Amino acid sequence: QKEVEQDPGPLSVPEGAIVSLNCTYSNSAFQYFMWYRQYSRKGPELLMYTYSSGNKEDGRFTAQVDKSSKYISLFIRDSQPSDSATYLCAMIPSGGSYIPTFGRGTSLIVHP
Amino acid sequence: NAGVTQTPKFQVLKTGQSMTLQCAQDMNHNSMYWYRQDPGMGLRLIYYSASEGTTDKGEVPNGYNVSRLNKREFSLRLESAAPSQTSVYFCASSVDGVADTQYFGPGTRLTVL
Numbered sequence: 001q002k003e004v005e006q007d008p009g010p011l012s013v014p015e016g017a018i019v020s021l022n023c024t025y026s027n028s029a030f031q032y033f034m035w036y037r038q039y040s041r042k043g044p045e046l047l048m049y050t051y052s053s054g055n056k057e058d059g060r061f062t063a064q065v066d067k068s069s070k071y072i073s074l075f076i077r078d079s080q081p082s083d084s085a086t087y088l089c090a091m092i093p094s095g096g097s098y099i100p101t102f103g104r105g106t107s108l109i110v111h112p
Numbered sequence: 113n114a115g116v117t118q119t120p121k122f123q124v125l126k127t128g129q130s131m132t133l134q135c136a137q138d139m140n141h142n143s144m145y146w147y148r149q150d151p152g153m154g155l156r157l158i159y160y161s162a163s164e165g166t167t168d169k170g171e172v173p174n175g176y177n178v179s180r181l182n183k184r185e186f187s188l189r190l191e192s193a194a195p196s197q198t199s200v201y202f203c204a205s206s207v208d209g210v211a212d213t214q215y216f217g218p219g220t221r222l223t224v225l
Contacts, residue, residue, distance in 0.1 A: 008152060034212060043116075043202055043216035044155070088154065097162065098206070099145070099170075100214065104154035 003027050006089055006103030015112050019076040023089035023103045026070065032092040033065050034100065035074045039085045047087070048074060079110045114138055116217035118203050124223045125193045133188040133220050135203030141215075142208045144186035145170075146178060148199040149219075155202065161186055162208070193224045 006023045013019055021035075031052055036044035048063040050056045050072075056063045062075040072091075076083055086107050090100035119134045137144065146158040147170075157170030161180040175197060177189045186205075190197060200221050206214040 006154075032212070034214075041219075043204075043218050045216065046212060046214065049212035097160075098143070098208070098210070099157065099160060102155040104152060 002104075003101050004089060004091055004103040006106055008104055008106060010107040010109055012109045012111065013079055015079060015081060015110055017079050017110070019074075019079050019083070019108060019110075021074040021076075021087050021089075021106050021108070023072050023091075024070055025072075025091055027091070027093060027101075028067075028070070029093035029095075030091040030101075031094040032098075032100075033063070033072050034090040034092075035061075035063055036088040036090060036102075037085045038088060038105065044088055076108075079108075081110050081112055084108060084110050116203055116205055116215050118201075118217040118220050120220060121218070122221045124225065125190075126225050127194060129193050129224075130189065130191050131193065131222075132190075133201055133203075133222075134185070135187065135217060136185045137203075137205040137215070138184065139205060139215065140183070141205035141213070142183070143206045144180065145204040145206075145214075146176070146186070146188045147202045147204065148172065148197075149202060150199050158188065158201075190222075193222075195224045198222060198224045 035048040038044040064073040086105040088105040089103040145160045147155045159178040203217040
């Protein structure tokens, strides 16, 4: 079992829908949680970052961490076709080398 | 400010050929990384370098070598390419000890026939 599990999708939603993307993990030492967005044939770019538990909001995006359940989520409100991309979660344990462990990515398609 | 640059963008090799993938960053980052991305496998770390002059193996180092030429540049070498090394390769860099500063290059698409 991988340390970080993420459903690859694809997840197909209509424009304007609320999207929920999720990852589960097994390493209780993870303290830093990131979401990256990767457009087709491009490199990943950091979208959201959360330290420890709680919520963080940035425009239409909300990142949520539930350490008790070892579960993180990314919510996208009012989804747009331009949100169509692969979303990768990544996590870093406390201490150590700050090297992230990535999920496999979820492919999101927002159709007009 | 170009961020992280990679060359070449595309490459086709025959089995047994060698090549070097180049990566450079202009953000004065200490840490640099090489990943490969395969369908359904996510990003897997090949090698990383925490500072100039140091390199360490990641999850999938076999068949690869790296050189941290200076603070800006980190190269990945395939000495004898194999079809299993067909992949998209990403270079990344980050600030030491800061979780939300990893920046990726545009990638190199490598096909080994």
